[in-house]
Amino acid sequence: MGIKKEVLKNLLKRPSTSKYPGKEIDPEDRFRGKITFDKKECIGCGLCRAFCPAECITLTWRKKKFVVRGVEHQKIIHPIHKIDIGKCIRCGLCVDVCPVDCIWFTSKFELADKDKKKLISKM
Amino acid sequence: MHDFSLPIGPVNPSIKEPACIQLNLDGNMIKNAKLNLGYAHKGVEHLLEGKKIEQALYIAQRICGICSFCHSNGFNQSIEKILDYDAPKRVKYIRTLVTELERIQSHMLWMGFMFHEFGFETMFQYLLRDREHVLQLFERVTGGRVHHAINKPKTVRYDLKKQDITFILEKMDLLEKQFKKYFGIIKKDGVTKERLVDVGLISKKRAKRFCLVGPTARASGINNDIRDKHPYDAYPYLDFEVIMRKKGDAYTRLIVRLLEVLESIKIIRQLMKGLPEQKIPEAKLIFIEKGMSTSQVEAPRGENFYFTTIKNNKVDRAKIRTPTFAVINILPTLLENRPVGDVPVILHSLDPCFSCMERVIIVKDKKREVIDEHTFLHKYCDHHH
Ligand code: SF4
Ligand code: SF4
Numbered sequence: 001m002g003i004k005k006e007v008l009k010n011l012l013k014r015p016s017t018s019k020y021p022g023k024e025i026d027p028e029d030r031f032r033g034k035i036t037f038d039k040k041e042c043i044g045c046g047l048c049r050a051f052c053p054a055e056c057i058t059l060t061w062r063k064k065k066f067v068v069r070g071v072e073h074q075k076i077i078h079p080i081h082k083i084d085i086g087k088c089i090r091c092g093l094c095v096d097v098c099p100v101d102c103i104w105f106t107s108k109f110e111l112a113d114k115d116k117k118k119l120i121s122k123m
Numbered sequence: 124m125h126d127f128s129l130p131i132g133p134v135n136p137s138i139k140e141p142a143c144i145q146l147n148l149d150g151n152m153i154k155n156a157k158l159n160l161g162y163a164h165k166g167v168e169h170l171l172e173g174k175k176i177e178q179a180l181y182i183a184q185r186i187c188g189i190c191s192f193c194h195s196n197g198f199n200q201s202i203e204k205i206l207d208y209d210a211p212k213r214v215k216y217i218r219t220l221v222t223e224l225e226r227i228q229s230h231m232l233w234m235g236f237m238f239h240e241f242g243f244e245t246m247f248q249y250l251l252r253d254r255e256h257v258l259q260l261f262e263r264v265t266g267g268r269v270h271h272a273i274n275k276p277k278t279v280r281y282d283l284k285k286q287d288i289t290f291i292l293e294k295m296d297l298l299e300k301q302f303k304k305y306f307g308i309i310k311k312d313g314v315t316k317e318r319l320v321d322v323g324l325i326s327k328k329r330a331k332r333f334c335l336v337g338p339t340a341r342a343s344g345i346n347n348d349i350r351d352k353h354p355y356d357a358y359p360y361l362d363f364e365v366i367m368r369k370k371g372d373a374y375t376r377l378i379v380r381l382l383e384v385l386e387s388i389k390i391i392r393q394l395m396k397g398l399p400e401q402k403i404p405e406a407k408l409i410f411i412e413k414g415m416s417t418s419q420v421e422a423p424r425g426e427n428f429y430f431t432t433i434k435n436n437k438v439d440r441a442k443i444r445t446p447t448f449a450v451i452n453i454l455p456t457l458l459e460n461r462p463v464g465d466v467p468v469i470l471h472s473l474d475p476c477f478s479c480m481e482r483v484i485i486v487k488d489k490k491r492e493v494i495d496e497h498t499f500l501h502k503y504c505d506h507h508h
Contacts, residue, residue: 002304002305002307002311003245003308003312006249006304007245016252027262028262028263030262030263030264030265030266030281031266032266051175051177051178052178053178053181053182089182089185089270090267090272091272092272092280093177093181096406105266
């Protein structure tokens, strides 16, 4: 019988599960884990927020100085401020639309937390 | 002997999702049964309204965790129909690959839980162990083990690499070997037969009357495979067989699904062999002023139907008919005159997925009522024949 053979074979094999927290797991290259961003690179176009289907991206504001013909001007831009990882569905739209590629997926997958506030990624 | 009624659920040890089955018993036998739904309504269709097309694609795939790609593919297909766009062959092949992998994964999970329902835990563990191979494939090819997010309007997110193809073929060989072994076990095992043969019988006539779909209908001798009837993606180029059986009991449904996995493995081998060398187009934002279309895809559990209307690049209305929604109507009739012990097996043999299924909520005179399609037709439509 097939099942007896399979059981006997498994008696001699090592367990197919690994001791997880002790052993590190390396996800594949394309794996979409925790999402991170670089606030300094952000040009404040707001595309990521407009496209996020889960509405988990918040923008902030800051003053930006720029010089035109020797005269200093100021303008307010709205760079990315925080991403709520608890809401994010890892669709990758923000990564795709960002014109300066300052949002990207990392391979970090251990994201569960008892506190909801800790799931908000800030920089 | 007393007559009494027994509610199973909404929180119950057998099915992992909330639903309430109200049984009226005569001793150990079920006289009649009633299914109460409405505990897991997520309102996805409403959520889709007013979303951009790109956004809606990823919300649609969140309808189900097991047939996630089929939902995004269904939505995407209706969008591509509005645009009158025919995707390059390589894109179609990759989409079909993910569809078939999903079918394998879903059937394995279903089979595992089927064995779990009647206490064959060894097989349950083996199937879940082998399912991990498919999930690894998903992680490698699409970047997500459960929600793949590989579809994009007009294209796919990732191309297949050379080393991926060899990896996929290796895993397919491994799975085929295992499944042939399991087939032998299922054919011989006495307990499996005792619990499944002649349980939950659905005749062809009844299956037609209840408009069943997917493997459940195919086990009763109805061919309604969308891959065969209305071929989409790469299916017109492929040579495969629609698995059909006549008997229509839970055991046949098990066999049909098992053979479908072997057939899917065959399809994937063909896909890998015939994969055209092409560049896949880059994803671009699309714009649709106005449009309306329907689409059908064959999800692991049967036909997945999408009706979409678009206005100003936003989804105006999306009506989704999931396969489980079509299948579950037959449950109360199947339970009649069966012992209570058969409830988990019969329920599970239909492959229910409650979060996919709950679509209609009617609020009338401040009374909230959740009904299935069948009752809806009888109650609210005058000319339903
Ligand atoms: S991955 Fe998707 S859900 Fe997550 S932040 Fe980006 S756009 Fe929003
Ligand atoms: S899309 Fe990129 S550049 Fe634009 S606001 Fe978002 S993070 Fe900044």
